[in-house]
Amino acid sequence: MRLKTFLSLNLILSFLILTSFLKAQDKYFQLSESEREWVEKTLKRMSLDEKIGQLIMVPFSGRFVNLKSDYFKELTTFVKDYHVGGFIMFGGEIYEATILINELQKISKIPLFIASDLERGAGNQLTSAVSFPFLMAVGATGSEEYAYFQGKITALEARAVGINWAFAPVVDVNSNPDNPIINIRAFGEDPELVARLGSAFIKGCQDGKLIATAKHFPGHGDTSLDSHTTLAFIPADRERLEKIELYPFKVAIKTGVKSIMTAHIALPNIDDNIPSTLSEKIIGGILRKELGFKGLVVTDAMTMGGITNNYWMGEAAVKAIVAGVDMVLLPPSPQSAISAIKEAVRREIITERRINESVRRILSAKAWLGIHKNRYSEIGAINKILADPSNISKAERIASDSITLLRNYDNVIPIDPRGKGKVLVLAIIDEDNPTLPLPFLNESKKLYDKSDTMIVHTDTDKEKLLSLLEKINEYDAVVSGIYVRTVASKDTIALPKDLADFVKLLSIQRKPLVVISFSNPYIIRQFPEIRNYLCAYGYSEILQRAGAKAIFGLEDIKGKLPVSIPGIFKIGDGIYSPKVNTSLKSVSPEEVGVSKDVIENVSKIIEESIKDKAFPGATIAVGRKNGLFLMKGFGKLSYEEDSGEVKIDTIYDLASLTKVIVTTTACMKLYEEGKLRLDSKVSSYIPEFGVKGKEKITVWHLLTHSSGLPAYKKYFLETKGKENIIKRICDEELEYEPGTKSVYSDLGFILLGVVVEKLTGENLEDYIKRILFDPLEMKDTMFNPPKNLLGRIAPTEDDPWRKRVVHGEVHDENAYAMGGVSGHAGLFSTVRDLAKFCQLLLNGGIYNGKRILKRSTIEYFTKKVDIPESTRALGWDTPSKEGSSAGRFVSSKAFGHTGFTGTSIWIDPEKDLFVVFLTNRVHPTRENQKIREVRQRVHDAIFSSIK
Secondary structure, eight states: OHHHHHHHHHHHHHHHHHHHHHHHHHHHHTOOHHHHHHHHHHHHHOOHHHHHHHTEEEEEEESOOOTTSHHHHHHHHHHHTTOOSEEEEEEEEHHHHHHHHHHHHHHOSSOOEEEEOOTTOGGGTEETSOOOOOHHHHHHHTOHHHHHHHHHHHHHHHHHHTOOEEOOOBOOOOOOTTOSSSGGGSSOSOHHHHHHHHHHHHHHHHHTTOBOEEEEETOOSSOSSOTTTSOEEOOOOHHHHHHTTSHHHHHHHHHTOSEEEEOSEEOHHHHTTOBGGGOIIIIIIIIIIISOOOSEEEOSOTTSHHHHTTOOHHHHHHHHHHHTOSBEEOOSOHHHHHHHHHHHHHTTSSOHHHHHHHHHHHHHHHHHHTTTTOOOOOGGGHHHHTTOHHHHHHHHHHHHHHOEEEEETTOOOSOOTTOOSOEEEEEEESSSOTTTTHHHHHHHHHHOSSEEEEEEOTTOOHHHHHHHHHHGGGOSEEEEEEEOOOOTTOOOOSOOHHHHHHHHHHHTSSSOEEEEESSOGGGGGGSTTOSEEEEOSOOSHHHHHHHHHHHTTSSOBOOOOSSOBTTTBOTTOOOOBOOOOOSOEEOOGGGGTBOTTHHHHHHHHHHHHHHTTSOSEEEEEEEETTEEEEEEEEEBSSSSTTOOBOOTTOBEEOTTHHIIIIIIHHHHHHHHTTSOOTTSBGGGTSGGGOOTTGGGOBHHHHHTTOSOOOSOOOGGGTOOSHHHHHHHHHTOOOSSOTTSOOOOOHHHHHHHHHHHHHHHSSOHHHHHIIIIITTTTOTTOEESOOGGGGGGBOOOOEETTTTEEOOSSOSOHHHHHTTSOOSSSOEEEOHHHHHHHHHHHHTTSEETTEEOSOHHHHHHHTSOOOOTTOOBOSSSBOOOSSSOTTOSSOOTTOEEEEETTTEEEEEETTTTEEEEEEEOTTSSOTTOOTHHHHHHHHHHHHHTTBO
16 A cells, blocks of 8 residues: 555656646747647657657768768668757758758658857858858947847848757857967857847847757856867856856846757866766756756767767766756767667666656757748748848948957058058968968958058968068058967967067068957967057958958948957957048038138139020039039029029030040959950950951050041931941041041940940940949939939930930930940939049049949059050040140149030049039030130139149
8 A cells, every 4th residue: 555655656746747847848948739749749659769869969061962872871870770869060052951951851750950050150151151250259349239130140041941050159258368269259258248149149049940059058268278179177166157157158048048058178166077068066956957947958069079088978978968968969979879878778877757858858949940840941942041132231240340449559540542552461370271361361452452462371481581571661551460260179379489470570660560360359469569459350251351441441440349358458448440531521622722712713603604605504513632612503404494403413414424434434344353455456346347457456546546446427317226336337447547646536435335245244334333333322323314304404405416405315416326325425414423433533443432443443544645646545534735624723643534515524633633514515506615615714713722
């Protein structure tokens, strides 16, 4: 009777314990009734072997795999024979990984976990997915929004390819500057910051139905040893653990994190020298009981030296389960681990009930993911989800906002991207890996084309280092990127001594030196005398590009140091540095060194000219030193009594300004990209052109108006259509020997428009819109403006050929016959848009932080060429000695162009000034030539007003 009573009480107690466990489990994973039912039914049907298999995760590569290959057969064995709970992906391609994951899910009886280390997003493992910066960079922004976004987009992309578990975020508090393995992978040194940002990242992941993992419990931040190679120790007492290491984990648990990863570190003050992964006191005691964590507990990789140096695989797997771990990750021999656990159950070291607890958690997590209903990814949806440009853009914003300026003693940061001095951009790497710094070097070269790039690494001999020091004198400044990667089993975060000594030598040269760390922020301890220092918190491509943009003034620098650097910097240090203004801002004339009377004087000239009927109206924009001090409209659109007034948004037919704004700019872009050679024969692009002596005409001849082609032909009277007019040009006879003189020719630029289209495979208007108008936001610049803009467009001539006033359609008859789009005419625009274009050229090819052209390209194309009695440059014109439309006071460096309808632009790099002057002087007739004198007077009034 007593035995029956005892057994009954035991059964009741077991039932109550199980019921309590189930309720806690359901609450933590928030399962519905049907999901709980699936968990229990599945568990009930499973054999012991299947249960034990669920506790194991093994690796795989997400690269292409043939389903008949030995590798796929090996993966199949893990699924079918060992019943593993899931796989961990190491690297891969998007489509290949998705297809392989679907295949693995197909052959598995129970849906699989597919996990991966996604600390930096899906791009951390998958080529072309969004790549985020290291977590310490997020820490430098202090932004929960950014941390949440990084988690959310990681989830979006991971789930799209079939990954359902992220081994992220790291919530270790990196309080040890010599930590060789956590370091920049942590949010920072402040437990509050780590907890706040870690929690936001977790929410982002799990809102996207991706299991997040807080790691590495109980905290791997205060050690100078790497647990990949040896057992690391945290000598902290319990009080210190509560305040520092454990705090972010407590917040993560409160947030609802579904998974926690253990660390292979020992806490001597808690459980002797036993790795936390194998410690019942730490996992079962602190994590499970004291912190009340009900989710999945997983080990770090069991291949790491922190385990393998002291335990054989089977022993370690059993001890981990006994300690309270649910899943054993990457055992060196999965078969040995499974056998050892099964043997431990047989010997009652581990009870089957204990196995069931872990399997129930595993199945509950799979039910929470929804993979018990649908375990497959939709291949067709991948290219709609991954690598979304808006997500990439925000990831870049996170990286840019993280860059931290800690010293700027020489006041050289930012380096003006419009500058003309020479800069050496030097990468110093602690390994022989010449591809590592290319994102930084290439971005720097792109932003500042008067720069040279070099790489110094561990195998660079001392003679080369010394010769490099001598070469420094050729430059006006040196920018040095330091690279020391934080990787497993490296055991150091320091730059080798000879390279550190080289940095010290650089610092004492008589040239400003800027050092940016693309490794860890602590690297400055090796050369504390550095006067100009920035931190980028990692070597990923996104951070390297952000670092270059910060140094060369394209982005505000506003990051704050999330760690302390002993004896040098404290948490929160960081100097705000605004980006260089490469766009236009409204200023007074005096602010940019121009007489205050200039606006009145210029206005008077234009108003008098309107009264004199030189034109019915005009707009003008004048800028200097990135300041727009005059932009104004005058008069009316036409001479009609009810005509609207001219405003700064009035659109004018630019006529031949099309040649320089569209065609020449397109040629400049293609030239600097190496796609267009100026010595190329035109007939190589337009074969039918190579007849009647024209086979020797080159692109250079067309750009300099020295091809020998006629100046102008009235093709529109005899034919229409682009192809027909091109045929007529190809059939023309030469009027002089190419290169012997310069005769302004529309025909050459019509051909150049065709050459651009041949090289790009795009229509001329589409290409220039993509490379120029869209980046500069020139929204009112276009060919063939739509009818709804007619009220803003100034009419041109009362055309006897078309028998109407030309309004809203191109004035040039040949361009009209070609459909309104040609390399010589057809463009419409406003002074506001053209002011941006002119400032772009004055800036050396950069505007509003966007590099469109190289300074060297602009200088080459705007320099006067050597042709007898010619003022021509490549596409552009330069001032003549007498009678120039630019007036008498421009410098010899000036360049510009005019348009037949009464338009002009002149740009003077020496005086750092531009003038855009737009009129419709051909209204109502082209016979009106008064614009010649007006242009000279306007430009003289402006250029003579410079103080």
